Amino acid sequence: MNNNVVSEVVPSAVSCVVLGATGYVGSELLALLHKNTNFTVVKAFSSAEREPVAWRAVAPQLAGNSSLIIEPWHINQLSGINVQAAFLALPHEASALIAPVLLSLGIKVFDLSGAFRFQDADVFANAYGFEHPSPQLLANAQYMLMPWLKNTVEPSVYAIPGCYPTAAILGLKPLVDAGLVVGMPVITAISGVTGAGKGANARTSFCEVSMQAYGVLNHRHQPEISQQLGTEVVFTPVLGPYARGILAVCTVQLNTELLNNRETPNALHELYRHSYAQNELVMVVNQPPAVNHVAHTAFCHVHVAHNEHTAVVTVAIDNLIMGAAGQAMQAANQVFGVDLYAGLK
Ligand SMILES: NC(=O)c1ccc[n+]([C@@H]2O[C@H](COP(=O)([O-])OP(=O)(O)OC[C@H]3O[C@@H](n4cnc5c(N)ncnc54)[C@H](OP(=O)(O)O)[C@@H]3O)[C@@H](O)[C@H]2O)c1
The missing domain is CATH 3.40.50.720 (NAD(P)-binding Rossmann-like Domain)
Incomplete structure (x- = not known):
């Protein structure tokens, strides 16, 4: 440097x-x-x-x-x-x-x-x-x-x-834009404590931090995610006992008719690879990512798995960088x- x-x-x-x-x-x-x-x-x-x-x-x-x-x-x-x-x-x-x-x-x-x-x-x-x-x-x-x-x-x-919206939208937009989502996506995202900023407060102090949901059904990032995806979502943020990174787990019900029209067995993985092919920071990975894989970097790791009716997209980013x-x-x-x-x- x-x-x-x-x-x-x-x-x-x-x-x-x-x-x-x-x-x-x-x-x-x-x-x-x-x-x-x-x-x-x-x-x-x-x-x-x-x-x-x-x-x-x-x-x-x-x-x-x-x-x-x-x-x-x-x-x-x-x-x-x-x-x-x-x-x-x-x-x-x-x-x-x-x-x-x-x-x-x-x-x-x-x-x-x-x-x-x-x-x-x-x-x-x-x-x-x-x-x-x-x-x-x-x-x-x-x-x-x-x-x-x-x-x-x-x-x-x-x-x-916002940090949570970045993770959630990168995880869901390929599926939503392809018309593959039925009903409301459900997003549960765990953030490290730096997500709360530097100011001291009891909830984020060393002795108090555990693993706890907050802002349930009323977090300010929920309307931001909905605005960008063009669909209502259920978003639950969770404070995790570590410093850096967000892991977002996004679960959706699939439009099975449209899914069946896609012929390859890895259809959704291919959809994601295609969606992010021009982007050098979003990597579509073959196993669910960990926050440690991206902490202190500008990269986003996305993984998608599905069966005949449900897809689970897992996204990891560094909250302070990506x-x-x-x-x-x-x-x-x-x-x-x-x-x-x-x-x-
Ligand atoms: N932390 C994250 O993961 C994250 C991710 C995405 C977006 N954001 C957003 O980014 C912003 C900064 O977040 P942060 O986590 O870096 O917060 P932070 O650690 O609390 O830092 C806030 C900064 O703003 C300064 N400041 C506070 N009030 C000010 C005022 N009235 N006029 C000028 N400067 C003022 C503070 O200066 P002093 O040191 O002098 O108090 C400090 O430099 C927030 O809006 C947050 O929502 C945060």
Whole structure:
């Protein structure tokens, strides 16, 4: 790793800032940008409440010997510097307030929170529990689920999908789009504790973490998954006793008539291989994946098994990389027209 890239200004590189750089996702994003010479981080920010802090004090395992200093956020920090892109790894409320200000400065905004993932302001308010302060931006925000991205029209904000939705949608979209699903898919997904962010709370403390479902039938990622798949789903998240990764187990009833029309014995495996043939990060594997197979990587492993009426799709991703920072990196590579996988492999 070239540890000088973050603080050096590479002349042709896209100049960018990272907000939320002291958090789990923001620090991972700094590390990916660090490896991607198409981008130069000109500044990185914590909340306004902190003193300036060295990145290597916050995340030594990612920062190496980088001399980058993370500074307390204030809009005046951007005065007089050229910024083309901003990555927001912030709480939803903070992203919703800060993104419009950055857009007004002509900066492209990649938001990793949930603030811009819904086009409808009422659906947003129901899922997130507060009225969006800039609802006019929602209809024109672009949901950046990279393996399935089609629309390249200039949007307001580039909205990076949630971690659970990334796993669930990558697992189910090939079957749903092929019309093979009957009824509601059932998704049970286990996440490591980094999924909850760095802030201390009793539920995620070392002594309390066990194995527990939460947000049953009302988690905010359920409408996000439904919106993207175009079908209602049953989604149950589970907090698991490990640090990194999501394992999503997706069970569907199959349209047996359509399934029988597919002649090969491995019809669904072939469907998935075909669906992801052009994508270098989604790998269709021959055995159910483990989170350890993808932890700390930008890869997604997908496995599909079926009998005559039921399919079980198992998906493993790293929640902080494929489920957040990695997908943001890929989105920015796409938007700025550089190698789609730069910084990611
Ligand atoms: N964790 C995951 O697996 C994951 C996956 C996908 C998406 N996401 C989303 O990504 C975002 C960041 O998640 P995270 O897990 O990295 O959270 P985190 O570890 O709690 O980090 C939050 C970051 O935001 C900063 N911050 C907090 N309030 C702020 C404000 N009002 N203004 C400016 N900065 C502020 C914090 O700074 P201080 O350190 O100074 O408090 C910190 O740098 C969230 O929206 C989350 O839902 C997370």
